[in-house]
Amino acid sequence: MSAELTAAVALERRGKPLDRRTKLWSVRLIFVVFWLGSWELAATHWIDPFFYSKPSAIWERLVDWFGTGTAFGSVWTQLFITLEEAVLGFVIGAVAGVVLGILLGRARFVAEVAAPFIKAANAVPRIVLASLFIIWFGLGLTSKVATAVVLVFFAVFFNAFQGAREVDRNLVNNARILGASRTQVLTSIVVPSATSWIFASLHAAFGFALIGAVVGEYAGADKGLGLLIANAQGTFDAAGIYAGMIIITVVALLAEWLLTLLENRLLRWRPPVQTSGEQRA
Amino acid sequence: MTVIALRNATKRFPGTGGQPHTAVRDLTFEVAAGEFVAVVGPTGCGKSTTLSLVSGLEPASSGEVEVDGTLVRGIPDGVGYMFQTDAIMPWRSVVDNVAAGPRYRGLSRADARRKAMVWVDRVGLAAFSGYYPYQLSGGMRKRVALAQTLVNEPRILLMDEPFSALDVQTRQLMQDELLRLWQGTGAAVIFVTHDLEEAIALADRVVVMTSSPATIKAIFDVPLARPREVEEIRMTPEFIATYREIWESLRDEVARAREVASRVG
Numbered sequence: 001m002s003a004e005l006t007a008a009v010a011l012e013r014r015g016k017p018l019d020r021r022t023k024l025w026s027v028r029l030i031f032v033v034f035w036l037g038s039w040e041l042a043a044t045h046w047i048d049p050f051f052y053s054k055p056s057a058i059w060e061r062l063v064d065w066f067g068t069g070t071a072f073g074s075v076w077t078q079l080f081i082t083l084e085e086a087v088l089g090f091v092i093g094a095v096a097g098v099v100l101g102i103l104l105g106r107a108r109f110v111a112e113v114a115a116p117f118i119k120a121a122n123a124v125p126r127i128v129l130a131s132l133f134i135i136w137f138g139l140g141l142t143s144k145v146a147t148a149v150v151l152v153f154f155a156v157f158f159n160a161f162q163g164a165r166e167v168d169r170n171l172v173n174n175a176r177i178l179g180a181s182r183t184q185v186l187t188s189i190v191v192p193s194a195t196s197w198i199f200a201s202l203h204a205a206f207g208f209a210l211i212g213a214v215v216g217e218y219a220g221a222d223k224g225l226g227l228l229i230a231n232a233q234g235t236f237d238a239a240g241i242y243a244g245m246i247i248i249t250v251v252a253l254l255a256e257w258l259l260t261l262l263e264n265r266l267l268r269w270r271p272p273v274q275t276s277g278e279q280r281a
Numbered sequence: 282m283t284v285i286a287l288r289n290a291t292k293r294f295p296g297t298g299g300q301p302h303t304a305v306r307d308l309t310f311e312v313a314a315g316e317f318v319a320v321v322g323p324t325g326c327g328k329s330t331t332l333s334l335v336s337g338l339e340p341a342s343s344g345e346v347e348v349d350g351t352l353v354r355g356i357p358d359g360v361g362y363m364f365q366t367d368a369i370m371p372w373r374s375v376v377d378n379v380a381a382g383p384r385y386r387g388l389s390r391a392d393a394r395r396k397a398m399v400w401v402d403r404v405g406l407a408a409f410s411g412y413y414p415y416q417l418s419g420g421m422r423k424r425v426a427l428a429q430t431l432v433n434e435p436r437i438l439l440m441d442e443p444f445s446a447l448d449v450q451t452r453q454l455m456q457d458e459l460l461r462l463w464q465g466t467g468a469a470v471i472f473v474t475h476d477l478e479e480a481i482a483l484a485d486r487v488v489v490m491t492s493s494p495a496t497i498k499a500i501f502d503v504p505l506a507r508p509r510e511v512e513e514i515r516m517t518p519e520f521i522a523t524y525r526e527i528w529e530s531l532r533d534e535v536a537r538a539r540e541v542a543s544r545v546g
């Protein structure tokens with residue numbers, strides 16, 4: 001990403017900005033065409049499409065799903081179910097993470113007491129909990145939301161915690177001198193300072209919420225994209241697995257775009273140097 | 282009427298290797314209502330620490346600090362404090378930064394903003410009231426901090442090298458502005474600086490501190506009439522005579538501080 005940015009900057013120094021954009025997108029397009037083309041060609045002539053599938057087959061599967069529907073009903077229903085689980089898990093996990101992170105970040109003693117427990121909880125392979133949640137909550141919505149919540153919570157919690165700890169002491173002292181109560185210091189100084197930290201984690205967190213929902217469905221469900229993928233695996237349908245992956249990727253990209261819009265609105269006060277939006281889930 | 286009184290005030294910080302580090306020792310001086318006191322001394326001697334004692338942000342290790350005749354425990358009423366480093370909120374516009382104090386003190390958003398606008402105007406930032414701090418110059422940010430402090434109408438004004446980061450022209454402008462805004466408010470001011478010219482131009486009395494651990498070396502009266510124009514006053518014979526007298530005292534401390542610094546460095 002950064003190499004690409006440097007290249008973009010270098011290009012900007014020469015020619016017009018429109019020129020640069022066209023060039024950038026043409027190169028990207030050529031890359032995608034070359035990649036898909038060579039895959040298609042290889043799958044037609046040399047490698048076994050049964051294992052590796054090929055772009056045209058994946059495309060057909062997508063058209064089939066969106067046109068006539070899946071083995072479990074309309075693809076939109078599956079998508080809606082997964083989204084519902086992911087969004088619920090995201091919201092609950094993020095709110096809990098932000099609130100607990102900030103409170104613990106400001107309460108030194110409690111934070112010290114809790115530190116080893118938090119470390120241990122974070123070291124647990126949380127994705128395995130998906131199986132446990134299915135035993136606890138059944139095959140429905142709740143078990144998937146629970147998996148997503150657990151994944152989102154820790155991602156957000158650690159950043160909110162760190163953000164609340166790194167608050168500039170000067171700002172806190174200044175607010176106290178100006179007459180702020182403890183609660184006012186929390187709402188007017190600590191929360192806004194931690195917002196950049198929190199947003200940095202929210203980008204990755206929505207990805208985690210989707211992973212939680214899909215893995216939850218994969219572990220056992222009667223609806224959802226995870227079920228589609230699990231079913232495709234069961235029937236050795238590689239194209240179906242790819243198709244499910246593509247749908248999830250598109251959803252994640254859309255969510256990322258929405259979050260960036262919200263972030264730019266809420267963090268208007270930052271000088272426009274803008275990080276490149278490079279986040280990894 | 283005495284507003285601020287320090288009696289043998291001492292502050293120790295936990296230092297390296299278990300040895301407590303004495304930042305200031307046996308400070309004794311008073312500031313009356315409507316009086317402007319400047320504190321000068323070499324960098325690192327304990328000037329900021331002195332202000333933090335008066336503001337109640339740090340408790341004294343021994344001795345007494347009184348504001349309005351009562352011992353300081355927590356932040357006393359009516360204190361305004363301009364910090365050495367930038368302390369305005371980067372996520373609030375100019376007017377909302379200035380409105381912070383009134384908001385904390387229970388005014389409605391609209392009333393707080395109205396009150397803030399008056400002060401934004403007084404420090405000459407009316408055209409920038411909607412700007413965020415990153416869009417302002419260093420001098421403008423200092424003006425915001427000044428308005429933010431003065432909007433609370435403090436009776437005790439603590440200022441920690443507020444103009445030291447500014448260029449000479451802006452600094453003189455701000456000094457004049459400060460005198461104009463302060464005059465007639467009856468506020469007691471402690472103004473910390475390492476610039477002796479600034480101290481004399483602004484203050485009624487100048488406190489000279491020794492190099493670390495700081496204590497008071499001498500206190501000088503400044504025999505200059507008010508109202509003052511800081512650019513003009515620098516040329517007068519009284520100013521130059523006062524400067525010479527205080528510099529005699531300060532010079533040794535600055536030299537000693539340098540010696541220690543070069544030995545450490």
Ligand SMILES: Nc1ncnc2c1ncn2[C@@H]1O[C@H](COP(=O)(O)OP(=O)(O)O)[C@@H](O)[C@H]1O
Binds near residue numbers: 322326331
């Ligand atoms: N919070 C603190 N903890 C430990 N030492 C401190 C602290 N604040 C100041 N000091 C020490 O006290 C001395 C005086 O510092 P300060 O009051 O900031 O000096 P000045 O404002 O005159 O430059 C310095 O040696 C500094 O290292």
Ligand SMILES: [Mg+2]
Binds near residue numbers: 328329330441
């Ligand atoms: Mg200082």
